[in-house]
Amino acid sequence: MGTVERRERERAATRAKILDAARELFVTEGYDAVTMRRIADRIEYTAAALYRHFPDRQALLDAVVEADFRTFADALRARVGDEADPIERIRLAGLAYVDFAVRYPSHYRLLFMTPRPERPGSASGAAGRDAYLILRRAVEAALAAGRFRPDLTDPGVVTHALWAAVHGVAALHVARQGGSVPEAEPRSVAAVVCDAVLDGLARRRPR
């Protein structure tokens, strides 16, 4: 009997409905709008029903994050993967980060700017690690190819430096839109930062 598989399918379907509702609320109205009751309303359930599918609100949010993180990581991999030059791969990845932040500020905030206390028992962070590793691999390749200054040997530090520079552009944009400090166009800033930091890290002479 395929009855058990059908049950599983149904369960997965309502789980997905919950996640979609949460995501939509989240994207259109921001973090605070994502209440259990409003999610439930949107799919004509009760708030309590959600607890049949997620242990608590945080886990639900985590699931949204994890899913979208994976989407992002896949898109990033696709956009970057076929570029041969590691430095150029890094630049592409950096611009992709900022693009993502500009397009989905709420997501970016939740993905990268919210401390999620590494809940026990959640296999979370896998997609995040993936995204990180894409950049890290490119850095390692560039390092191996001798494209960076000879005093730079720790791929962790270099990866972090690059990630931080790009993240800064995105985070500033997300946090400061409509703020008290004038904002420059994030994509231009991203380009300037990427070029500058890559140039600053690069081995001299090539040109």
Added chain:
Amino acid sequence: MGTVERRERERAATRAKILDAARELFVTEGYDAVTMRRIADRIEYTAAALYRHFPDRQALLDAVVEADFRTFADALRARVGDEADPIERIRLAGLAYVDFAVRYPSHYRLLFMTPRPERPGSASGAAGRDAYLILRRAVEAALAAGRFRPDLTDPGVVTHALWAAVHGVAALHVARQGGSVPEAEPRSVAAVVCDAVLDGLARRRPR
């Protein structure tokens, strides 16, 4: 009669007590711990009493932010002010930012990583603008002294680029402490980023 001044002093004193209590809760237990009732408990008031001094919770938090922002800006100015070389001033400012973030992560989060919707009627953001201007002035000086690449002419973009790079290091540290991605020591990363981006922006040849 000095009676009105005394009243004002008293009012300012309890206002300060409220702010101190809020700040302490905020620093030691994080954002979520700062509830009106807990603040009030700590100074042996009722939650409702706080509304005699602040229109709502957000305004109270804003006041904490504004005060600490000013402290930070002053410290920054002091640390940077007597350095003659503009590039060196920029570097000092960058490292100070990261120091601040490492020392007061909750503050840094609230100051720089939380969208505060520019509430109508709040004269907020003045201290933030100050901190921004310190960096901006240094950039303008460096620009005027011809220390940057000739294609870099917009001080807004350059300031943002530098600010973003440094902010990235701090923000990454604050958001990712205990996260799923290994973290490099933020001060080393800050140094690498500062040096790299300054070098990348700098006019070639000098050396």
Added chain:
DNA sequence: TGACTTGGTGAACATAGTTAACTATGCTGT
């Protein structure tokens, strides 16, 4: 058929921010 499991409901609880009504106290103008 009768027990069990699953996925849902409805009511309730604790804790938030916030507000309204009230009170005490001390200042002020006559």
Added chain:
DNA sequence: ACAGCATAGTTAACTATGTTCACCAAGTCA
């Protein structure tokens, strides 16, 4: 001196939140 008033506080309540618990209906299985 006193009537009025502004100030700073309290108490109790309202609403919204996350979450839990007792219950229920329907499908599954022995």
